[in-house]
Amino acid sequence: MKRWTLTMTLLSGLLALASCRRDTPPAGPEAAVGEPIRIGALFAETGPASFLGAPAARTARMLTEQINAEGGLLGRPVELVLRDTGGSPERAVSFARQLIEEERVVAIIGPSTSGETMQIKDICQAAHMPLISCAAAEVIVNPVASYVFKTPQKDSQAAAWIFKTMNEMNISRIGVVSGNTGFGNAGKAQLEALAPEFGIEIAASEIYDSRATDLTDILTKVRGQNVQAVVNWSIVPAQAIVARNMRQLGMDVPLFQSHGYGNIKYVEQGGEAAEGTLFPGGRLLIVDTLPDDHPQKAPLAAYKKAYEERFNEEVSTFGGHAYDAFMIVAEAIRKAGSTERSAVRDAIESLQGFVGTGGIFNFSPEDHNGLDMDAFEMLTVRNGRFEKYSKP
Amino acid sequence: MSQALQYAFSGVTMGAIYAVVAIGFNLVYSTTGILNFAQGEFVMLGGMIAVTYSRFMPLPVAIAAAVATTAAVAALIEAGFIRRLKRHTLLHMIIVTIGLSIVIREAALLIWDEKVRSLPFFTGTESSSVRVFGAAISPQTLWVLGTVFAIVAVLHVFFRFSLKGKAMRACSANPQAAMLCGINTSNMRTLTFAVSGALGALAGCVISPMTMSQYDMGTSLAIKGFAAAMLGGLGNPMAGVAGGLIVGLAEAFSVSVLPAAYKDAVAFALLLCALFVKPHGLFPERGSIAREA
Numbered sequence: 001m002k003r004w005t006l007t008m009t010l011l012s013g014l015l016a017l018a019s020c021r022r023d024t025p026p027a028g029p030e031a032a033v034g035e036p037i038r039i040g041a042l043f044a045e046t047g048p049a050s051f052l053g054a055p056a057a058r059t060a061r062m063l064t065e066q067i068n069a070e071g072g073l074l075g076r077p078v079e080l081v082l083r084d085t086g087g088s089p090e091r092a093v094s095f096a097r098q099l100i101e102e103e104r105v106v107a108i109i110g111p112s113t114s115g116e117t118m119q120i121k122d123i124c125q126a127a128h129m130p131l132i133s134c135a136a137a138e139v140i141v142n143p144v145a146s147y148v149f150k151t152p153q154k155d156s157q158a159a160a161w162i163f164k165t166m167n168e169m170n171i172s173r174i175g176v177v178s179g180n181t182g183f184g185n186a187g188k189a190q191l192e193a194l195a196p197e198f199g200i201e202i203a204a205s206e207i208y209d210s211r212a213t214d215l216t217d218i219l220t221k222v223r224g225q226n227v228q229a230v231v232n233w234s235i236v237p238a239q240a241i242v243a244r245n246m247r248q249l250g251m252d253v254p255l256f257q258s259h260g261y262g263n264i265k266y267v268e269q270g271g272e273a274a275e276g277t278l279f280p281g282g283r284l285l286i287v288d289t290l291p292d293d294h295p296q297k298a299p300l301a302a303y304k305k306a307y308e309e310r311f312n313e314e315v316s317t318f319g320g321h322a323y324d325a326f327m328i329v330a331e332a333i334r335k336a337g338s339t340e341r342s343a344v345r346d347a348i349e350s351l352q353g354f355v356g357t358g359g360i361f362n363f364s365p366e367d368h369n370g371l372d373m374d375a376f377e378m379l380t381v382r383n384g385r386f387e388k389y390s391k392p
Numbered sequence: 393m394s395q396a397l398q399y400a401f402s403g404v405t406m407g408a409i410y411a412v413v414a415i416g417f418n419l420v421y422s423t424t425g426i427l428n429f430a431q432g433e434f435v436m437l438g439g440m441i442a443v444t445y446s447r448f449m450p451l452p453v454a455i456a457a458a459v460a461t462t463a464a465v466a467a468l469i470e471a472g473f474i475r476r477l478k479r480h481t482l483l484h485m486i487i488v489t490i491g492l493s494i495v496i497r498e499a500a501l502l503i504w505d506e507k508v509r510s511l512p513f514f515t516g517t518e519s520s521s522v523r524v525f526g527a528a529i530s531p532q533t534l535w536v537l538g539t540v541f542a543i544v545a546v547l548h549v550f551f552r553f554s555l556k557g558k559a560m561r562a563c564s565a566n567p568q569a570a571m572l573c574g575i576n577t578s579n580m581r582t583l584t585f586a587v588s589g590a591l592g593a594l595a596g597c598v599i600s601p602m603t604m605s606q607y608d609m610g611t612s613l614a615i616k617g618f619a620a621a622m623l624g625g626l627g628n629p630m631a632g633v634a635g636g637l638i639v640g641l642a643e644a645f646s647v648s649v650l651p652a653a654y655k656d657a658v659a660f661a662l663l664l665c666a667l668f669v670k671p672h673g674l675f676p677e678r679g680s681i682a683r684e685a
Binding site for chain 1: 409604
């Protein structure tokens with residue numbers, strides 16, 4: 001066993017040496033083919049988090065093909081090393097180790113869930129492996145770990161948008177329901193922390209199993225507290241079930257969802273019960289209605305068109321997060337002019353004005369998310385479509 | 393008052409779903425002595441196949457076809473795997489059926505994909521509900537309850553009055569004696585699996601509009617359905633219904649006093665307590681106790 005490890009270490013060391021040497025010569029015709037640049041990706045293509053992971057994985061594959069068709073990065077082809085975590089933190093950990101130690105990728109994009117990301121945050125930091133997470137929870141980048149970044153908007157910003165809208169609607173007494181996932185728990189904590197600042201009282205707060213198929217019991221309890229609005233914070237199909245059960249119970253108070261609602265499938269599953277749902281979301285979902293001079297319009301429309309033609313399904317926020325992560329890594333490699341991890345990390349941290357699906361990214365040593373409040377819009381569902389919410 | 397009634401309705405909704413799975417468990421156990429942990433997968437298959445068929449044919453036809461297809465799959469599984477096992481203790485069969493459930497689940501992932509699907513509501517829409525004393529119940533829940541009671545009634549008549557049903561019961565009571573009487577016990581076993589597959593599929597279709605169908609929905613259904621079957625008394629289909637409703641109601645009312653996060657814990661704590669007092673379930677079937685020893 002020991003000898004095997006030693007051989008592997010030596011071998012991988014040799015490989016690393018070989019790839020380093022190939023970096024240095026000036027780009028000749030030979031370098032255009034060259035050793036592929038390996039980008040690691042961890043997405044839950046299957047399992048309960050596949051709502052997030054599957055569009056993300058599809059996006060990463062599509063972008064790899066696109067970049068290779070355009071001549072690759074630094075004249076070298078890009079190879080995507082994608083692993084399906086199934087949404088399990090344990091598998092995310094072992095695959096992350098595999099990508100770091102065996103596959104020796106330049107950077108890792110994903111995972112889509114906060115629970116998985118938090119499990120591998122320290123591993124990537126210790127191995128000096130740039131990690132661009134596609135998960136939402138704020139704890140991923142707060143406190144900052146120098147090698148860990150994330151593309152989705154922060155959940156504190158989402159909570160602030162929700163409360164801001166509630167203030168406009170004169171809502172002050174609300175009920176919160178959340179899924180028992182890392183994302184749900186982080187969101188619930190943010191809502192509870194920010195509520196006093198906006199003068200909002202959380203009268204009922206309930207956690208449900210992320211695989212729950214009926215939530216009338218919890219909503220009955222919330223309804224008993226005479227709330228003026230309900231906030232649901234989860235990433236699972238329960239987002240559709242909350243909407244249905246509320247309408248079945250005859251609750252007519254507004255339903256707010258988190259920024260995890262950004263997949264039109266939740267609306268389809270909610271059917272007419274989803275009408276009027278409010279949630280903060282990125283502009284990818286309303287790209288058709290963006291003015292032409294908006295800086296995000298052109299790249300978003302291009303991504304949407306390519307994705308929808310290729311996979312025959314509507315683009316979602318979660319594929320968008322992977323788009324951002326992948327493009328940030330690609331841009332950083334181009335800017336750094338090398339595939340050395342520390343150089344790529346430095347390039348990401350100094351990236352300014354990068355236009356992505358989540359907003360316009362301005363990274364800094366203190367901010368590894370790079371998005372401000374303006375990255376969100378308050379969206380609503382009307383006639384089965386997403387559209388920008390405007391006060392009636 | 394209407395609040396309590398609403399909890400009760402919520403409990404009945406979940407309980408009815410557990411009950412249909414429990415019936416499948418009991419049916420197979422009572423005739424073959426096998427605990428079929430792939431029962432949840434039959435429910436999943438029913439829903440998924442019906443969603444696929446419903447694109448090409450009207451809903452009732454699609455459901456009937458899905459039920460028939462799943463029954464065929466279940467029969468094939470029995471004829472292909474379980475029949476070939478010469479020596480089968482309860483433990484062997486549990487491992488085999490758990491293995492089969494994983495195979496079916498992964499196959500479903502390959503055939504369809506990871507996405508959630510659902511059949512349209514049979515009556516009304518996502519937001520419609522029936523009002524009873526100020527509490528609301530989805531029309532689809534009434535469909536599920538109706539289906540459960542229809543299944544129980546049909547099974548009762550089948551076991552009591554038809555020759556095939558009597559033969560099945562004979563296999564359950566004493567396989568050797570049944571064989572001596574000229575009953576082909578292997579074929580009876582296949583038939584039982586087909587029937588339980590059909591029941592599971594029917595359940596999968598009626599619950600699909602509410603709970604939605606996904607390739608991995610079977611596991612959690614199997615666990616809760618098994619709990620319901622144990623609580624009621626293994627091997628007795630009617631008891632499975634009672635068990636399912638008790639588990640569902642216990643969950644719903646626990647939410648009214650405890651945080652919802654403890655819902656599952658309450659259901660299983662109740663099951664454990666019940667089994668301490670009555671190890672064979674609340675309504676044990678007389679025939680099957682002897683075999684458990």
